[in-house]
Amino acid sequence: MATISDVARAAGVGIGTVSRVINGSPLVSPATRRRVQEAIERLGYQPNPVARAFGRRRTHKLELLAPRFVAPFLFELMQGVEDALADTDYAVLVRSMDTPSDRDRAFETCCRRGRADGVVIVWTPPTEGFVDRLMAEPIPAVLLNAIHARLSSVSVDHDQAARRAAAYCLQLGHRRVALVDRFADPFADAGPGICKRGFDQALAAARVDPRPEYELTGGPEPTSGAAAMERLLDLPEPPTAVVVGSDAQAVGVLDRARSRERRVPADVSIVSYNESSISAFLGLTTVRLPLREMGKRSAELLLHTLIEHTAAPEAVVLDTELVVRATCAPPSS
Amino acid sequence: MATISDVARAAGVGIGTVSRVINGSPLVSPATRRRVQEAIERLGYQPNPVARAFGRRRTHKLELLAPRFVAPFLFELMQGVEDALADTDYAVLVRSMDTPSDRDRAFETCCRRGRADGVVIVWTPPTEGFVDRLMAEPIPAVLLNAIHARLSSVSVDHDQAARRAAAYCLQLGHRRVALVDRFADPFADAGPGICKRGFDQALAAARVDPRPEYELTGGPEPTSGAAAMERLLDLPEPPTAVVVGSDAQAVGVLDRARSRERRVPADVSIVSYNESSISAFLGLTTVRLPLREMGKRSAELLLHTLIEHTAAPEAVVLDTELVVRATCAPPSS
DNA sequence: TTGTAGGCGTTATCAG
DNA sequence: CTGATAACGCCTACAA
Numbered sequence: 001m002a003t004i005s006d007v008a009r010a011a012g013v014g015i016g017t018v019s020r021v022i023n024g025s026p027l028v029s030p031a032t033r034r035r036v037q038e039a040i041e042r043l044g045y046q047p048n049p050v051a052r053a054f055g056r057r058r059t060h061k062l063e064l065l066a067p068r069f070v071a072p073f074l075f076e077l078m079q080g081v082e083d084a085l086a087d088t089d090y091a092v093l094v095r096s097m098d099t100p101s102d103r104d105r106a107f108e109t110c111c112r113r114g115r116a117d118g119v120v121i122v123w124t125p126p127t128e129g130f131v132d133r134l135m136a137e138p139i140p141a142v143l144l145n146a147i148h149a150r151l152s153s154v155s156v157d158h159d160q161a162a163r164r165a166a167a168y169c170l171q172l173g174h175r176r177v178a179l180v181d182r183f184a185d186p187f188a189d190a191g192p193g194i195c196k197r198g199f200d201q202a203l204a205a206a207r208v209d210p211r212p213e214y215e216l217t218g219g220p221e222p223t224s225g226a227a228a229m230e231r232l233l234d235l236p237e238p239p240t241a242v243v244v245g246s247d248a249q250a251v252g253v254l255d256r257a258r259s260r261e262r263r264v265p266a267d268v269s270i271v272s273y274n275e276s277s278i279s280a281f282l283g284l285t286t287v288r289l290p291l292r293e294m295g296k297r298s299a300e301l302l303l304h305t306l307i308e309h310t311a312a313p314e315a316v317v318l319d320t321e322l323v324v325r326a327t328c329a330p331p332s333s
Numbered sequence: 334m335a336t337i338s339d340v341a342r343a344a345g346v347g348i349g350t351v352s353r354v355i356n357g358s359p360l361v362s363p364a365t366r367r368r369v370q371e372a373i374e375r376l377g378y379q380p381n382p383v384a385r386a387f388g389r390r391r392t393h394k395l396e397l398l399a400p401r402f403v404a405p406f407l408f409e410l411m412q413g414v415e416d417a418l419a420d421t422d423y424a425v426l427v428r429s430m431d432t433p434s435d436r437d438r439a440f441e442t443c444c445r446r447g448r449a450d451g452v453v454i455v456w457t458p459p460t461e462g463f464v465d466r467l468m469a470e471p472i473p474a475v476l477l478n479a480i481h482a483r484l485s486s487v488s489v490d491h492d493q494a495a496r497r498a499a500a501y502c503l504q505l506g507h508r509r510v511a512l513v514d515r516f517a518d519p520f521a522d523a524g525p526g527i528c529k530r531g532f533d534q535a536l537a538a539a540r541v542d543p544r545p546e547y548e549l550t551g552g553p554e555p556t557s558g559a560a561a562m563e564r565l566l567d568l569p570e571p572p573t574a575v576v577v578g579s580d581a582q583a584v585g586v587l588d589r590a591r592s593r594e595r596r597v598p599a600d601v602s603i604v605s606y607n608e609s610s611i612s613a614f615l616g617l618t619t620v621r622l623p624l625r626e627m628g629k630r631s632a633e634l635l636l637h638t639l640i641e642h643t644a645a646p647e648a649v650v651l652d653t654e655l656v657v658r659a660t661c662a663p664p665s666s
Numbered sequence: 667t668t669g670t671a672g673g674c675g676t677t678a679t680c681a682g
Numbered sequence: 683c684t685g686a687t688a689a690c691g692c693c694t695a696c697a698a
Contacts, residue, residue, distance in 0.1 A: 001446055003675055014685035019677065027683060048675055049447040054387040054690060055676035061426075068408065075404035079429050091448070093394075094427040096412050113334055114382040115424070222614035251614055278611055281555035281584060336691055347669035352693060362667060384691035387674060 002045040011039035022047055049089070062302055063093040063116035065106050067124050069186040069220050072248070072276050073291050077122060077144070080295020084303065090117075097124065100187045111137045118302035120144050120295075125185050126151065140305040142298045145289075147315070152305070154297045154316045161287045161320040162198025163205075165243045165271040168285075168322060170206040173330045174241035174269065177203070178214035180228040180253055182245030182273075186220070193217040195245045195273065214239055218249065225252030233260050240331040241269040247279040247286065254282065254327070265329035275323065283326035290318050335376040344372035355380055382422070395635055396426040396449035398439050400457050402519040402553050405581070405609050406624050410455060410477070413628020417636065423450075430457065433520045444470045451635035453477050453628075458518050459484065473638040475631045478622075480648070485638070487631045487649045494620045494653040495531025496538075498576045498604040501618075501655055503539040506663045507574035507602060510536070511547035513561040513586055515578030515606070519553070526550040528578045528606065547572055551582065558585030566593050573664040574602040580612040580619060587615065587660070598662035608656065616659035623651050 004022075008015040013036060020028050021036040028036075039045070053059050064081060066074050074094075081092055093116055097103040107130040110119045119141040126134075126143065131150055134141050143153040169177045181193025196215065203210050213235060218224030225244060229252065232238055244250040250272035254264060262268045272279055272286035279286050297316050304310070337355075341348040346369060353361050354369040361369075372378070386392050397414060399407050407427075414425055426449055430436040440463040443452045452474040459467075459476065464483055467474050476486040502510045514526025529548065536543050546568060551557030558577060562585065565571055577583040583605035587597060595601045605612055605619035612619050630649050637643070 005675080008685095015676085016678085016685055016687095017683090020684090023677085029683060032683080046445055046447075050383065050386045050390075050392055051447075051675035052677080053383045054674085054692095055678085057383075057677090057690070059383055064427075066408070071408035072405065074408055075399070075401065075429060078427060079431065082429060091426050092428070093424050094397075094411060095425070096408060096415060098412065112379055114379075114384075222610065226614075248610070251611060255614065277555065277581070278584060281559075281588065337693095338691080341669095348692080349669060349694085350667085353668090356693085360667060365667080381691055385693080387676090387690085388692040388694085390674070390693095 001048075002043040004045070004047070006043055007036065007039045007045045010043060011036045058306075059114060059117050060088075060090050061093050061116040062090055062299060063095065063110050063119045064122065065095050065097060065103075065110060065119060065124065066122045067097045067103065067186045070123050072278075073274070074122075076291040077295035080292040080297075081120065081299040082295075083292065084296045084299035088303065090299075090303070097187075103187055107133075111139050111141070113137060113139065117306055118142070120298045120302065121146065123186060140302055140311075142301045144294055144298045150313060152301050152313045152315065154294050154301060154318065156289055156294070156318050156320045158194050159198035159201065161273070161289075162195035162243065163202045164198075164320070164322050165195070165273065165287050166199045166202035167206070168271060168324075169241035169243065169269055169328065170202060170208065172241070172269065172328060174239075175208055175331075176214070176237065176239040177208070177241045177243065178232050178239035179216070180225055180232075180242055180244045180249055181215065181217040182220050182249060183217060189219060193245055195243060199243060217245075220246040220248045222248055222252035222255070225249030226256040227252075229253040229256035229260075233257070233262070239268070241271070241328070244270060244272045247272050247274045247276050247284065250279065250284055250286070251282070254284070265327050266332055269328040269331075271322075271328060280325075285325045285328045286323050288321045288323045290320070293318055334381075335378040337378070337380070339376055340369065340372045340378045343376060344369045391639075392447060392450050393421075393423050394426050394449040395423055395632060396428065396443050396452045397455065398428050398430060398436075398443060398452060398457065399455045400430045400436065400519045403456050405611075406607065406622075407455075409624040410628035413625035413630075414453065414632040415628075416625065417629045417632035421636065423632075423636070430520075436520055440466075444472050444474070446470060446472065450639055451475070453631045453635065454479065456519060473635055473644075475634045477627055477631045483646060485634050485646045485648065487627050487634060487651065489622055489627070489651050489653045491527050492531035492534065494606070494622075495528035495576065496535045497531075497653070497655050498528070498606065498620050499532045499535035500538070501604060501657075501661065502574035502576065502602055503535060503541065505574070505602065505661060507572075508541055508664075509547070509570065509572040510541070510574045510576065511565050511572035512549070513558055513565075513575055513577045513582055514548065514550040515553050515582060516550060522552060526578055528576060532576060550578075553579035553581045555581055555585035555588070558582030559589040560585075562586040562589040563593075566590070566595070572601070574604070574661070577603060577605045580605050580607045580609050580617065583612065583617055583619070584615070587617070598660050599665055602661040602664075604655075604661060613658075618658045618661045619656050621654045621656045623653070626651055 122144045145155045179199045184194045216228040272284045275288040340351045455477045478488045512532045517527045549561040605617045608621040
C-alpha cells in the first residue's frame with residue numbers, strides 16, 4: 001500500500017506538498033497540484049486513517065450509546081447521524097446498553113480520550129458522576145432526548161407533545177382520558193413518566209379534573225401496556241380515551257382493548273407516542289418524533305463543538321407532529 | 334494526559350518495560366511490574382488507543398454493514414457482536430445501507446485499509462466486484478445470513494427452517510398451505526424468496542402438490558404481507574395455512590386476515606419467520622432466528638481470522654427453532 | 667529481565 | 683509556494 005512519501009517521490013515533491021494537496025490547502029500551485037494528483041491516481045494512494053488520526057490527535061469517530069429501549073428506532077437515529085457525517089471522514093461507533101452495568105461501563109469508557117471525538121447519549125439520563133468526568137475530559141457530549149443543565153442536548157418538547165396528544169382527545173369530546181405513561185429513565189423502573197406534565201397541562205386547560213387512577217406508568221413494552229389497559233378497563237368507570245407513552249405499549253393497549261371486546265375507536269380511543277412502521281400499519285394515531293432529524297442534529301452539534309471549540313452547552317428542541325390515523329373518534333355515549 | 338514515557342520516568346524504568354506490563358508480557362519481574370502498576374495508577378495513565386492502533390498497524394475496530402431491512406433486529410445482532418468483543422479492546426463501527434447506492438458506497442470503502450480490521454456484512458448478498466476487491470485487500474469479511482463461496486459466513490439453514498414451518502402446518506392436517514415469501518436480496522425487489530426451497534421440500538415430502546398461485550414473494554414490510562394475503566383470500570380456493578417469510582410481513586398478513594373476517598387460527602393458520610417482541614406479543618407462531626448468537630459468531634470468526642491468519646472461508650450454520658404460539662391450529666373443515 | 671533505538675504515516679512548523 | 687524535519691505515542695526488535 002502506497003504511503004505519502006511514495007507519492008511525494010513519484011511526483012518529485014516533498015511530503016508536505018502532498019499533504020497540502022490531499023487536505024485541500026490553497027497553498028499549492030495549480031501545476032504542482034496536478035502533478036501530485038496524478039501520482040496519487042497512478043499509485044492508488046489513500047491516506048491511512050489511523051496515521052491521520054494519530055497525527056491530527058483526532059480519532060474522527062463519534063460514539064453512539066444506545067439503550068435497548070431504542071432498538072426499534074436505532075437505525076433511524078443512526079441514519080440521521082450518518083447524514084450529518086456524510087461529507088466528513090467521521091465514522092460512527094455504536095455501543096448498546098442493556099443493563100445498568102452496561103450503561104455504567106459505557107459511561108466509564110466513552111469519555112476516555114482516544115476512543116472517539118464526541119459522544120451521543122441516546123435517551124438515557126446521565127449520572128452526575130459521569131457529567132463530572134465529562135467536564136474534566138475535553139470530549140464533547142450531547143444528550144439525545146434527555147436533558148442536563150451542563151450538557152448539550154437535542155430533544156423534543158415532550159410536554160408540548162403530550163399536551164397535544166391529550167388535547168386532541170379532549171377536543172374530540174372525551175372527558176375520561178387516561179394516560180399509560182413511560183418511565184423517563186429506561187434504566188429505572190420508577191420515576192416520573194415522560195408525558196405526565198403535558199398530559200396534566202392539557203387536562204387543566206380543558207378544566208377536566210385529573211383522576212389518579214387514570215395515570216399509570218410502565219416500561220416501553222407491549223406487556224406493560226397490556227397490563228395497564230387491563231387495569232383501566234377494570235375500573236368502575238373506564239376511560240374513553242387513552243394516551244400512551246410509547247408505540248410498544250400502545251401495541252399492548254390496543255390488543256388488550258380488542259381482546260376485552262372494546263372496539264377501537266368506537267368504544268375507546270388511543271393516541272400513541274413515537275413512530276414506527278408497525279404503528280403505521282396498525283393505524284395508530286400517534287405523535288411522530290423526528291428521529292432521523294434528531295440523530296442528525298446531535299451529530300451536527302458535536303461536529304460544531306469540535307470545530308468551533310465552544311464549550312457552552314446548547315439545547316436544540318425539535319417539533320413533534322400528531323399523525324392522525326384510525327384509533328381516535330369522539331366518545332360514543 | 335499521561336503517556337507511556339511519563340509512566341516510565343515515574344517508575345524509573347524504560348518504556349519497553351511499561352509496554353510489557355500493560356500488554357501482560359510475562360517477561361517482567363514481579364517487583365518491577367508492581368512498581369510500574371503503581372505509577373500507572375498514580376498517573377491515571379491509559380494507553381492511547383490511536384497510537385496503539387498506529388503502532389500495531391491494527392485499527393481494533395470491526396465494521397458492521399446493515400441494510401434497512403434488519404433495523405428491527407439490528408440491536409440484537411450488535412449485542413451479539415459486542416458479546417464477542419467484550420474481553421478485547423475492539424469496538425464496532427456501524428454503517429447503515431438504505432439504498433443500493435448506500436450499499437455500493439459501503440462496499441467500496443469498508444475494505445480500504447485502515448478503517449477496520451474486519452467487516453460483518455449483514456443480510457446482503459455481496460456483489461462479485463466487491464468480493465474481488467475483498468480478496469485483494471488483506472481485510473477479512475464475514476457474511477451474516479448470506480452465502481458466498483469465497484467468503485466466510487454465519488447463517489441459519491433457511492431450507493430447514495422453512496421446511497420445518499411448512500411441515501408443522503402439514504402435520505396439523507393442512508393441505509392448502511401457502512407461502513408469503515421474502516426476497517432474499519433486500520436490495521432487489523425480485524429474485525428468489527428465502528423460504529421457497531424448504532417450503533417446496535416440505536410439500537414434496539408430504540406428497541402435496543405445489544400450487545403456483547399459493548407462492549407469493551414480496552419485501553419484508555407489513556404492507557407487502559397485507560397485499561399478499563389479500564390475493565390469497567381472493568383465490569377461489571384460499572389456503573387454510575400461510576407460511577410467512579418475515580415477521581414484518583406476518584403483521585400485515587395477520588391484520589388483513591382479521592379485517593377480512595377470518596379468525597386466526599380457526600379459519601387460517603399463520604407461521605412466521607424471525608423473532609421480535611412485537612411478534613411475541615401478537616402471539617405469532619414463528620421460526621426464531623438466533624440473532625444474538627449470529628452476531629456473536631460472526632465477530633468471533635473475524636477475530637479468529639485476525640489472530641490465526643487463516644484465509645480459508647468458513648461457514649457456520651446455526652439452528653433455528655419453531656416457537657409455537659397462538660396462530661396455528663388444525664384446519665376447521 | 668531490562669533499556670534503547672528505530673519505525674509506523676501523518677500533520678504541523680519552520681525556514682527558504 | 684515549497685521542502686525539511688520534528689513531533690505524535692506506542693510497539694518491537696535488539697542489545698545488554
